[in-house]
Amino acid sequence: MKLSAHYNKASIIITISVLFIGAIIYFFTINYIAKNQLDLNLIEEIDGIKNYIKVNNKLPQQVDFDEDLVTFVKTDKQQLKQHFFDTVYNNPKEKKKEAGRAISCMVLDNGNNYLTTLIVSREDTEYLVQIIGLITLALSVGLLLTLFITNRYILNGLWKPFYKTLAELKSFNISDDKTLSLKGTKVDEFNELNDTVQSMSLKAKNDFQTLKEFTENASHEMQTPLAVITSKLDTLIQDETLKAEQYEQINDIYASTNKLARLNQSLLLLVKIENNLIDDIELLRLDSLIEEKVKQFQELITDKQIKVETHLSTKEISASKYLLDILLNNLFSNAIRHNTPNGKLIIVLDSDKLIFKNNGLSHALNVGQMFDRFKKGNRSEGTGLGLALVKNICALNNWKICYYYEIPFHVFQLDF
Amino acid sequence: MKLLIIEDEQALRENITTYFTEDGNICESCANLSGAIDKLSNYNYDCVLLDIGLPDGEGFEVLDFLKKTLKDEAVLIISARNSLDDKIKGLNIGADDYLTKPFHLAELKARVASVYRRKAANSNNIIVFNEITLNLLGRTVEVNNIPIILTRKEYDMLLYFIANKSKVISKNAIAEHLWGDEMDMHNNFDFIYTHIKNLRKKLLDAGGCDYIHSIYGIGYKFKA
Numbered sequence: 001m002k003l004s005a006h007y008n009k010a011s012i013i014i015t016i017s018v019l020f021i022g023a024i025i026y027f028f029t030i031n032y033i034a035k036n037q038l039d040l041n042l043i044e045e046i047d048g049i050k051n052y053i054k055v056n057n058k059l060p061q062q063v064d065f066d067e068d069l070v071t072f073v074k075t076d077k078q079q080l081k082q083h084f085f086d087t088v089y090n091n092p093k094e095k096k097k098e099a100g101r102a103i104s105c106m107v108l109d110n111g112n113n114y115l116t117t118l119i120v121s122r123e124d125t126e127y128l129v130q131i132i133g134l135i136t137l138a139l140s141v142g143l144l145l146t147l148f149i150t151n152r153y154i155l156n157g158l159w160k161p162f163y164k165t166l167a168e169l170k171s172f173n174i175s176d177d178k179t180l181s182l183k184g185t186k187v188d189e190f191n192e193l194n195d196t197v198q199s200m201s202l203k204a205k206n207d208f209q210t211l212k213e214f215t216e217n218a219s220h221e222m223q224t225p226l227a228v229i230t231s232k233l234d235t236l237i238q239d240e241t242l243k244a245e246q247y248e249q250i251n252d253i254y255a256s257t258n259k260l261a262r263l264n265q266s267l268l269l270l271v272k273i274e275n276n277l278i279d280d281i282e283l284l285r286l287d288s289l290i291e292e293k294v295k296q297f298q299e300l301i302t303d304k305q306i307k308v309e310t311h312l313s314t315k316e317i318s319a320s321k322y323l324l325d326i327l328l329n330n331l332f333s334n335a336i337r338h339n340t341p342n343g344k345l346i347i348v349l350d351s352d353k354l355i356f357k358n359n360g361l362s363h364a365l366n367v368g369q370m371f372d373r374f375k376k377g378n379r380s381e382g383t384g385l386g387l388a389l390v391k392n393i394c395a396l397n398n399w400k401i402c403y404y405y406e407i408p409f410h411v412f413q414l415d416f
Numbered sequence: 417m418k419l420l421i422i423e424d425e426q427a428l429r430e431n432i433t434t435y436f437t438e439d440g441n442i443c444e445s446c447a448n449l450s451g452a453i454d455k456l457s458n459y460n461y462d463c464v465l466l467d468i469g470l471p472d473g474e475g476f477e478v479l480d481f482l483k484k485t486l487k488d489e490a491v492l493i494i495s496a497r498n499s500l501d502d503k504i505k506g507l508n509i510g511a512d513d514y515l516t517k518p519f520h521l522a523e524l525k526a527r528v529a530s531v532y533r534r535k536a537a538n539s540n541n542i543i544v545f546n547e548i549t550l551n552l553l554g555r556t557v558e559v560n561n562i563p564i565i566l567t568r569k570e571y572d573m574l575l576y577f578i579a580n581k582s583k584v585i586s587k588n589a590i591a592e593h594l595w596g597d598e599m600d601m602h603n604n605f606d607f608i609y610t611h612i613k614n615l616r617k618k619l620l621d622a623g624g625c626d627y628i629h630s631i632y633g634i635g636y637k638f639k640a
């Protein structure tokens with residue numbers, strides 16, 4: 001939900017509750033005041049009646065009282081406390097039932113006690129309360145509408161700089177050369193936000209640059225000694241007086257150096273992928289790339305007498321050619337390396353997935369750590385970074401990679 | 417061929433010098449940028465091997481210098497940086513090739529031979545080695561003027577051997593040259609043998625000499 005909607009919701013709920021509670025208090029207060037007023041009038045009138053009786057020594061006539069209704073009932077009771085109550089009575093003038101307010105008390109006339117009840121109409125006060133209620137309701141609706149519109153338009157306008165900053169941040173790419181261009185606004189908070197974001201982005205860019213330099217330096221520092229070892233060995237083997245055993249030793253050094261060089265390259269590549277340093281994205285035909293790879297690995301495939309089956313449908317994909325190459329290299333390499341002699345390698349490419357199936361060990365592999373760095377099978381001679389690279393390349397492209405065992409095949413499935 | 421090797425790592429510089437000099441090339445070397453500029457302003461070379469990370473500056477400045485002074489030495493960058501940006505930058509400002517460390521000396525030699533051939537004014541795209549003639553444009557091979565048909569790998573191998581004639585080349589280096597260093601060969605180089613055997617047989621069948629000798633356990637040598 002948007003901020004303005006949240007604010008709207010909160011403010012409208014609060015306003016409605018306040019208005020509602022206010023209306024209840026308001027209603028009761030007005031009612032109370034109106035009743036008091038009626039009661040005062042009734043006391044005045046009853047005093048008038050009492051005076052009349054005192055002066056004239058007889059009960060007043062009914063007609064003297066306008067719309068009010070007064071009744072005298074002879075009673076034997078000696079004492080009755082004067083009290084007020086609500087009642088319904090027949091309005092003598094309008095000839096209909098109406099809500100009324102009554103006072104009851106005892107009057108004495110010629111030694112007789114009379115229970116006197118004086119009823120006045122409550123219609124007028126109720127009408128007043130209704131009018132006031134209506135006006136209040138109209139005001140409330142008006143207030144709510146105004147609030148809603150104000151919130152919606154003014155608030156959106158106020159937050160515009162924020163959304164601009166947000167849009168800028170969304171398009172921010174740390175490996176880009178261009179910096180954020182956040183304009184000043186009239187709101188101090190947003191200016192502060194922009195300044196902070198700006199300085200943070202600059203710092204991130206600087207850190208990123210430092211990291212890139214570190215990566216390059218690390219690469220340089222390790223590659224040069226490796227180059228020295230390789231060139232020394234290349235020079236050493238020119239001496240043909242060396243014995244076969246010595247050549248064997250040299251061969252082993254070659255192999256280790258080669259492995260070290262590949263390890264170094266893979267580590268640097270991992271860092272580069274994690275920092276999104278490789279962004280030569282282009283549209284590629286995955287099916288033809290796989291066909292090329294099959295040719296490229298032909299020697300290894302023939303060497304192990306592996307039977308390759310491909311079911312490739314046309315698939316175009318946006319990715320870095322370099323990374324896709326590494327991804328396929330690793331998948332092929334694993335599927336061949338861990339295959340059994342005379343085994344099968346089945347490659348299926350659909351519009352939404354790529355599957356590598358190969359024979360191998362007769363039990364499922366441990367899925368948990370398979371894609372972690374330097375986690376490799378006991379019998380693996382690889383660097384231990386191959387599947388970590390695969391996973392990172394997939395993550396970079398928002399693909400999903402998973403492994404499962406489907407007797408007798410080990411299956412790597414990549415969902416685009 | 418007259419070479420200038422600009423490389424700050426002494427051991428590497430010496431090895432390259434030795435490897436190239438044995439073949440009758442004239443090699444000079446220097447360890448820093450100022451020395452390189454000094455040598456290049458006084459002498460002409462056929463080919464320059466250039467390290468990018470030098471103690472007193474970036475090797476790119478050598479390329480700028482060559483461009484400014486209108487010299488047309490072939491330049492091969494040997495860099496520890498396997499960064500696409502550097503590669504593109506280097507090739508854009510006049511380098512002819514880019515080789516990432518670590519590399520095999522045989523690979524370096526083959527690359528130098530290739531850029532030198534491309535740059536040489538009298539280039540006719542034909543390499544003649546005794547009775548063997550290679551036509552680089554058509555990628556065809558003749559032995560005693562009889563065309564022989566080689567596969568792509570065999571042709572590349574022959575070219576590689578001729579560039580490194582009289583050198584012992586490790587199987588490792590051959591595999592990397594033919595299949596690229598990104599492909600993990602699992603240290604299994606048996607299948608190189610198949611290609612070598614076929615190439616050797618084709619050359620012999622066409623009446624060529626037996627140049628390719630196996631050096632037990634380590635690799636092969638193309639005996640001149």
